[in-house]
Amino acid sequence: MTDVLTPPRTVSRSVSGPARAVRRKAVLRWIAVHAIGVAAALFFVLPFVFVAFTSLMSDNQALTRALWPHPFVWHNYVTVFRTPGFLTWWKNSLIYAGAGTALTVCSSIPVAYALAKFRFRGRNLSLMLVVATMMLPPQVIVVPMYLFWANQLHLTGTLWPLIIPMAFGDAFTIFLLRQFLVTIPNEYVDAARVDGCGELRTLLRVVLPMAKPAVAAVALFQFFYCWNDYFGPQIYASENPAAWTLSYGLESFKGAHQTSWNLTMAATMLVMAPVIIVFFFAQKAFVEGVTLTGVKG
Amino acid sequence: MTQAAKRRRSTLVTLGFLAPWIIGFSVFFAYPLISTVYFSFMHYDGFRPPTWNGSRNWSYVFTRYPLFWPALRNTLWLVVVMVGTRVVFGLGVGLLITRIKTGTGFFRTAFYLPYLAPPVAATMSFAFLLNPGTGPVNHLLGGIGLPQPGWFNDPSWSKPALTLLALWGIGDLMVIFMAALLDVPKDQYEAAELDGAGPWQRFRYITLPNISPIVVFAVVTGVIQTMQYYTQPIVAGKVASGIIGNSGQQFEPGYPQQSTLTLPQLVYNLAFQRFDTGSACVVALVLFALAMACTALLMRRRGGLIQAGD
Numbered sequence: 001m002t003d004v005l006t007p008p009r010t011v012s013r014s015v016s017g018p019a020r021a022v023r024r025k026a027v028l029r030w031i032a033v034h035a036i037g038v039a040a041a042l043f044f045v046l047p048f049v050f051v052a053f054t055s056l057m058s059d060n061q062a063l064t065r066a067l068w069p070h071p072f073v074w075h076n077y078v079t080v081f082r083t084p085g086f087l088t089w090w091k092n093s094l095i096y097a098g099a100g101t102a103l104t105v106c107s108s109i110p111v112a113y114a115l116a117k118f119r120f121r122g123r124n125l126s127l128m129l130v131v132a133t134m135m136l137p138p139q140v141i142v143v144p145m146y147l148f149w150a151n152q153l154h155l156t157g158t159l160w161p162l163i164i165p166m167a168f169g170d171a172f173t174i175f176l177l178r179q180f181l182v183t184i185p186n187e188y189v190d191a192a193r194v195d196g197c198g199e200l201r202t203l204l205r206v207v208l209p210m211a212k213p214a215v216a217a218v219a220l221f222q223f224f225y226c227w228n229d230y231f232g233p234q235i236y237a238s239e240n241p242a243a244w245t246l247s248y249g250l251e252s253f254k255g256a257h258q259t260s261w262n263l264t265m266a267a268t269m270l271v272m273a274p275v276i277i278v279f280f281f282a283q284k285a286f287v288e289g290v291t292l293t294g295v296k297g
Numbered sequence: 298m299t300q301a302a303k304r305r306r307s308t309l310v311t312l313g314f315l316a317p318w319i320i321g322f323s324v325f326f327a328y329p330l331i332s333t334v335y336f337s338f339m340h341y342d343g344f345r346p347p348t349w350n351g352s353r354n355w356s357y358v359f360t361r362y363p364l365f366w367p368a369l370r371n372t373l374w375l376v377v378v379m380v381g382t383r384v385v386f387g388l389g390v391g392l393l394i395t396r397i398k399t400g401t402g403f404f405r406t407a408f409y410l411p412y413l414a415p416p417v418a419a420t421m422s423f424a425f426l427l428n429p430g431t432g433p434v435n436h437l438l439g440g441i442g443l444p445q446p447g448w449f450n451d452p453s454w455s456k457p458a459l460t461l462l463a464l465w466g467i468g469d470l471m472v473i474f475m476a477a478l479l480d481v482p483k484d485q486y487e488a489a490e491l492d493g494a495g496p497w498q499r500f501r502y503i504t505l506p507n508i509s510p511i512v513v514f515a516v517v518t519g520v521i522q523t524m525q526y527y528t529q530p531i532v533a534g535k536v537a538s539g540i541i542g543n544s545g546q547q548f549e550p551g552y553p554q555q556s557t558l559t560l561p562q563l564v565y566n567l568a569f570q571r572f573d574t575g576s577a578c579v580v581a582l583v584l585f586a587l588a589m590a591c592t593a594l595l596m597r598r599r600g601g602l603i604q605a606g607d
């Protein structure tokens with residue numbers, strides 16, 4: 001797996017080269033490439049910068065077309081945290097993302113292992129069904145699912161309809177883990193079996209330690225999925241503000257502060273921050289996961 | 298142990314490992330899917346017991362439901378323009394990043410980061426950046442004498458604005474294309490260069506054939522994502538129209554003028570705003586058929602795409 005987010009070692013340029021024209025061409029090329037690079041970087045970075053600046057403006061200044069905050073109002077962030085409900089949404093998002101990730105990973109690992117290393121009839125069919133469910137828009141099955149949670153179990157307005165399904169494997173997680181586990185040579189598994197390990201012990205003692213990077217990647221993906229989820233909370237939790245998550249609450253925050261872009265942008269920054277912080281701590285695992293997504297069989 | 302007992306035991310072990318998914322698949326996929334088919338033939342408002350409705354939901358959705366065809370047209374627009382520009386832009390950024398030799402770490406992180414912004418937060422940010430009143434984008438456009446479109450408030454600019462948002466989050470495609478580009482054998486380029494091939498010829502006859510499976514993968518997954526496109530258009534519409542939360546007004550999806558309607562929003566509109574469960578299930582099944590068709594396409598392609606077998 002190529003570690004794509006860290007820079008490769010620079011190739012030493014030979015100075016005592018052939019003609020100077022070649023070197024001049026190379027320099028011009030370097031300038032052209034990096035000029036385009038800087039322009040692209042502006043496109044990707046400036047939105048963050050504008051949002052950050054606006055989040056620090058005073059109420060009056062946010063109504064103007066100014067770009068630079070004057071004065072810097074750091075207090076906006078305090079105001080956002082003091083908004084009724086905001087801390088509850090944070091807590092709910094953490095519960096949903098934390099519990100959801102733990103349950104998904106634990107329930108998906110044995111399934112992925114069975115699909116990768118067991119020989120049984122219907123294995124390919126099972127894998128195709130996993131891929132099919134992975135591609136399914138959640139809206140396809142939402143109507144009966146809502147009726148199920150609302151009328152049979154009376155659990156809408158809580159986080160349970162979001163968390164409980166996570167204990168029964170997630171197609172995307174199973175698929176990614178399986179893609180990684182098939183690359184582990186069968187000799188390891190066979191050797192463990194010969195040594196008298198049961199399947200569960202083989203998985204826990206032999207296979208899992210080798211699969212740590214893949215597990216880390218799918219855990220991150222699942223955490224981000226839950227943190228970002230808007231549709232789930234909108235359907236199952238919207239009737240009870242105490243069960244809202246950040247992604248859903250952010251929108252109503254805008255509704256309550258209709259004219260104050262500064263506060264809305266401060267809240268937006270606070271929704272983005274955890275994801276970006278987690279990314280900087282786990283860059284490598286994340287990028288490995290992206291390249292795992294079916295590109296390499 | 299006899300052979301038969303051994304086999305029975307191994308079947309039980311397999312079932313045990315698969316158990317979470319078998320339960321999950323039955324309860325959270327098979328049952329609701331069958332139930333969706335059932336409800337698509339019933340009249341059910343969520344309060345009185347469901348009654349048989351024949352094919353009336355189906356004919357309602359296809360002939361009289363005013364939002365269905367606009368949503369399908371928008372989906373087609375998004376498939377052609379948004380997916381198309383995303384693949385081209387993703388490949389372009391991938392090519393760019395493989396050529397950048399100085400400050401590589403900074404550039405890669407900067408290009409990748411927007412992909413991680415939570416969709417609601419990213420959409421909210423763009424709704425601010427592109428708002429016609431105080432948004433910095435129109436401020437800058439005005440500064441250099443260019444027209445200042447209404448973006449999310451103008452029906453002919455709302456989908457381009459969503460496309461811009463989608464291009465901002467190009468990180469996933471960038472990484473996939475970058476990995477593919479780095480895998481192209483170097484000696485092929487060297488051979489072509491010796492033969493006097495220019496940059497365009499090298500791209501056309503070496504790079505493209507080598508990465509074509511990845512291009513197909515990016516297109517098909519892009520189409521599948523478009524089928525699920527929900528959060529960005531609905532949040533953009535709500536923020537731009539100013540109708541959010543429990544303000545008493547009900548938000549009709551697709552603002553402005555149904556220009557951002559997509560199929561998933563119809564399921565929400567029919568089931569949770571109009572309490573027409575039957576018609577919502579019809580739309581859900583149309584969505585299901587489209588998503589499955591794309592998935593079949595993805596699984597049938599050989600060489601580099603998702604392969605079921607080994």
